[in-house]
Structures are given as structure tokens and as C-alpha cells.
Amino acid sequence: MKEEYLKHVQTVDDLIKSFYACLGGEPGQPRDWDFFRFLFHPQANKIGYEKDINGSLRPQFISPNEYVERTGNWLQTTRETAFYEREIGRIEETYGNISHVLSTCEAFHSKEDMANNKPYKQDVKSIQLAYYKDRWWIINMMWHGISPEYPLPERYLRYQ
Template sequence: MKYFLTMLLVSFSIAITAQTKKIPHEEAVKTIDGTLTRMLQLLSVEKGNAIDTKSLKELFLPNVTFSVRASDEKYPNPFETVNLEDFLESLNDNYYKQGYEEKELGKVVNEFNGIANVFQSFIGSDSEGNTEKGINSYQLVYLKDRWWIANMIWTMETDEVKIPKKYFHENSKKKQ
């Protein structure tokens, strides 16, 4: 077991060192707020443009997972998880090329000793004027003088289940 943990840490350190070399937005990743603001900026794209997945990839640990909890149990997969490459590939969909914008409505940050959990409420708007609100839940880790997104899970608001007021700016408590 000790050997496994040592190898895991060595592999992890090598992967982080390799990713650290090409940080295009070094100042953004110095804070949790900057990292998440950059995330939303990169997910938002004007019609005819593609999401900059190369820059987006640099916000994440190599073994990050992305999970979505469907708001309707009628979906065949009400909970789905993908890896980094599959997540980035999904962003090449024509839906995003038609234009998409995601804005933060508020967040609650809990941080201790280089780890953080953030609940971020957001509103997403597509090119046809459709909007949806949801919650992004991030787990972040502070390594090599910057924040990395380690995991992300999100779900959407429904008519039956509204986002609690504590996740909106006027009620959020930033603890950075």
C-alpha cells in the first residue's frame, strides 16, 4: 500500500509539473475566485467561435472528473460522469458554436489547508434565448502556487426544486 501511495504521488507530481509550464492565465489561477471566473469566461463563446478547450484544459488536474445530475429522473442516465478528454470533446458540439454564455449568480466557498469546495450558482443562455439556472459544485486543490479544479459536478434548477437563496451573491459568504 505504501508503494502504491508513493507511486501515485510521484505520478501526480510529474503530471502537475508538466501542466504548470503552460499556464496562459497565471494570475487567474492564483485565487479560487479567479480560477472559477476564468472557467465561466472560457465556457462562454460568441456565435461562430469555438470554446478554447486548450486554455480550459489548463484549469484542471489531469485526472479530473465531470459529473452531471439530471434534474429529471426520466433520463436513462440521471447521473453521468466523464473524464477530461470526453468533457472537452463535448464542448465542440454545434450547440456551443451557435453561442453560449454562462454567468455566476453567487457562490459559497469552503476552504481549508489547500483544499476547497465551492457551490456556484449560475445562469446559462444559449443562442436561441433559452436560459437555465443551476449549481456547479467544484472541488479544488492548491498545488504549485495555484488552484486546480480536481472535480466538478452540476445540476439544473427545476420548477419543483429551486436554488436556495444562500447560493446567490446577496446571500453568499466568500471565505477565501
């Protein structure tokens, strides 16, 4: 199966598009968690900003494996709505074998909401990538929700 996956990690663009595509699906629809894990370096972190019990934003660190264990079942069985994400802007900087991507995305509860452009949330993801062993890897991914307190800069809606 790894041979099948390799075509999705040959460019930064392919890897980012594959990441967004692999999480989407209807309630009860299986996700390819082996492929999801394949996109990330084994020592990678996913770091999301959430409010703690005092209402202060704090980073929450989780490995891709922990994400699958905690969120995978919820996405496939517990969640009553579908989950889809799509990228709506990107700033990409690459030097040698390293790349940094600021990716703006929207999340949807259904394909219909996506078709009607009705996201329930937007995030900015900071994605660090490395090229080695003949492929790109996600090394770390950090995201922050867009809100009135943290509005989206207009330049984050373009592809650069």
C-alpha cells in the first residue's frame, strides 16, 4: 500500500491536498487512517489552539497516532454530521528541503454546505514539511481558529 501512497507525497501541493481530502467523509464512512499516518513524520505533532477552563487560549499537542485514536472513532461513528475541509488560500515558502505552508481552510458539516459555501468554521494551519527519503513529510502542523478576536488577513485568502 505504501507504493500507492507515495504518489501523494512527491510535491508539497500533493501532500497538502491529500491531507485535506483524507479526513473528509460522511458519518459512519471509514477513513484511510493508514494513509493519514503516512502523510506525517513518525515524530510529528499536531498542535491546535483551544480555550482552557479559564477561557485562555492554549496549545494542545497531539501526535497523528493519538489524533486517530481520539478523533478517528468520533469522525466515523459518533459524529452526527459529515466532516469536510477545503483549502481556500495558501502562502508557501520553500528553501532546499524544507517548506512552510500557511494554509487557510474551511470546515463543513455536509457536501451541501460545501456546495453552498456555508462553513461552520475557518482555521489557519501552519504546516512545516521536510523532504527526505524521496518524499515530503508533514513534520508539524499547528492551527488556530479564525474569529472576531483573530480576524483573517486578506492576504491569507490568496495562493502565493
